[in-house]
Amino acid sequence: MSDDGMIDARFKVDYSGFGLDVDLQIPGRGVTALFGESGSGKTTCLRCVAGLERANHGYLRVNGELWQDSAVGFFLPTHQRALGYVFQEASLFAHLTVRRNLEFGFKRIGGAAQRVKLAQAVELLGIDHLLERMPEHLSGGERQRVGIARALLTSPKLLLMDEPLAALDHKRKNEILPYLERLHDELDIPVLYVSHAPAEVARLADHLVLLAEGRAVASGPVSELMARLDLPLAQSDDAGVVVQAQVRAFNADYQLLSLGFAASELRIQVAHAPLPVGKQMRFKVQARDVSLALEKPAHSSILNVLPVTVVAEVAAQNSAHVLVQLDMQGTPLLARITRFSRDQLELKVGQALWAQVKSVAVLA
Amino acid sequence: MSLTSADFAAIWLTLQLASLTTVLLLVIGTPIAWWLARTRSRLKGPVAAVVALPLVLPPTVIGFYLLITLGPHGFIGQLTQSLGLGILPFSFAGLVVGSVFYSMPFVVQPIQNAFEAIGERPLEVAATLRASPLDTFFSVALPMARPGFLTAAILGFAHTIGEFGVVLMIGGNIPDKTRVVSVQIFDHVEAMEYAQAHWLAGGMLVFSFVILLVLQAKGRTKAVVR
Incomplete structure (x- = not known):
């Protein structure tokens, strides 16, 4: 199989009391959900992809580009990886306005690489009226939308989202989900989406990786995995x-x-x-x-x-x-x-x- | 009866000393504070303790060791001599060096606290937004730690103005070179010029009170914002 159009990730991490040992082949397009209970290693896995965590044994190739290969001691630092990262809490820079938060990554990638334009991201996430505000004057849902737009504005080749809705109440979740769906439909950026909510996975994901105790239990198209009786998904109340x-x-x-x-x-x-x-x-x-x-x-x-x-x-x-x-x-x-x-x-x-x-x- | 020209000279010298010391301490103290806030090295404890020493040591002890190290037979004294700078004790430069050591914890600790309060997250966010570590330091860490820098500058400045023991040990009492306000007050009292002493001492009292009041008010507004 060709390297292009794939995300090839192998990570082995050993912490006291927790280990991650995964070998994943993920399609290089669409939304892939990393799904599992808390403590299953899904966030650690995402942080390894971002380079925020350095797996002592790791190999990572994203759509043909090598990001890590511990066998030859290669590790591309986070700031040199063409990725966007949306954290669970929006983590906006408190000392900058919304506009300057958005521009932070945008201006650092340089003109030629700016495939996603400011006006486009602002329109996509519906944050036009917030641009001159400071983050402390935004609601939780608005903050998260700015966080997503800020990540998009680095024109990432891979968008990583760590439970972007988990810190929000039900109403705010429903406020953001349509934007995430538009993202999926309108931008051709592969997304790795960490979640423990089956409803979000059903709505957003094309591909699913099930994690349990630091290992990948199953990986495949959502429609296939959700129908499999041997996986815990089928036993959940809203199977x-x-x-x-x-x-x-x-x-x-x-x-x-x-x-x-x-x-x-x-x-x-x-x-x-x-x-x-x-x-x-x-x-x-x-x-x-x-x-x-x-x-x-x-x-x-x-x-x-x-x-x-x-x-x-x-x-x-x-x-x-x-x-x-x-x-x-x-x-x-x-x-x-x-x-x-x-x-x-x-x-x-x-x-x-x-x-x-x-x-x-x-x-x- | 009011301030004499000798008093004004002492005040001017004190302000020069405190300003220069504060600027130097912000430059030297910031990387130390950053390192202390971020390192997992085993050296963190010892380095933090050395920085904090002036908080507990009598100023005369610091002054004594500085006098020896900076003196003609001391390690730094030999270095400055070989560089053609002469020796530092009983000069304004020596006073600056002494003040930098003496006021170090008052500058390093507020900055270190401010850096620690930022946490890991904003720095990780900056990395995912393509900012290199150096870029992140200047565009995220420094601006976010700004209140800490203000506190550090105020405390460093005020504490340098208030020093006496170290000055006497390594600076002596040379008009226009090392005779700062605190030493001038001492001289006035020695000479039974209590009225003169009152002007300067009262001025220091008001100055210190205002500084502490400003810091208090700053602390309160921060609490309100949270």
Whole structure:
């Protein structure tokens, strides 16, 4: 495989009481989430990529550019790496106005490298009205938006984000998420996004790396990993699958959006505001919102009834439920049903069923 | 009865000494404070202790050792002689050297505290924004530590004005060269010129009070901002 379009990262760090030992191949585009509980090493991993932490054994190549190779004693200092870093707390320079915070990195990269322009970043993050203010007069959400714009203005080849929403309350999170989605859609900058919130990952990430106790447990596309029964994600309360889809039609009379999947001709319908036909988007189906039937229900208020086959099954954390992985003509789906229902239906691998999807959450 | 020309000469000399000492201390003390604030070296403890020595030592002890080191047979004395600078004791230059040692902790410690208060984060942020370590020092660390520098300058200046023991040991009492206000007051008292002594002593009292008042007010506004 060519070096270009990949992030190749191997780090071995030994601290007393904590070790990190990862070997990651991450796509050089889109958003990759480093996901795990606190203490799993995701922030340490991100700091190693930034060079803020120096792994004693490390190798890092970002889209063809070597940043570290401890085997030959090579270590590019942080300030020479073409990266942007968004910290959990915005960490704006308190002695500078918003404008001068934004210009700090921007003016240091030099004219030719300034691919992201000041006006563009300001517009993207909606911070036009804040430019002359001091950081202490901004709300937490505004501060974080300035922090993100400041990082973008270094025209990074890789954007690192360390739980940028974790220090914010629910309302502020929802204030920032749309901006992060725009970032994803409008700028072609690969992002490494550290998070422990499944909802953020479902909404933003294309690729997922699961970390536990300093090791990478799994790595792959979000839609694939979220559907895997052997990973802890499937056991969380809002387990479910993320599906990449395209707008096929909009029924103005009933205000229903019709979405098609990449892998098949199947469609689902969802009540939603109009979106242009052809728009790429993703939706999430929670495992608890999927029920199974042997025959296609003839009369039901449930809009989406899809043909599926059983792929695998595993016990849920509580003994009343089981998790069933289904295949929907190439697209995975998870269902959480009671063990009683499972026995009533006499589920077995390979069995053809009808899945009734009670609700669909359009993510972006 | 008011200040004589000898008094004015002493005041002028004192102000010169304190200003020069403060400037030198800001230049010398800043890297020391930066190193003390950031290092993980084992030498940190001993160096910090040496810097703090003047806080506890009698000024006569400092003056005594400075006199020996700077004198014709001392290590620095030999160096200054070989450089053609002569020897420093009983000169204005010697007084400056003595004052720099004597007032060192009053300048280094506030700056060190200010550097430590910045923490690691702003420096890491600057690195991710392409600032080299030197660039970061000047564009982030120095401006963020500004209140510490103000305190350091005020304390260094005031403390130099108030020194007596060290001056007497290595400077003596030479008009226009080493006779500072504190020594002049001593002379007046020796000569039973109490009225003269009152003018100078009272002036020092008011000066010191105002300095401390300013520092207090500064501390209070900082607390309010937080």
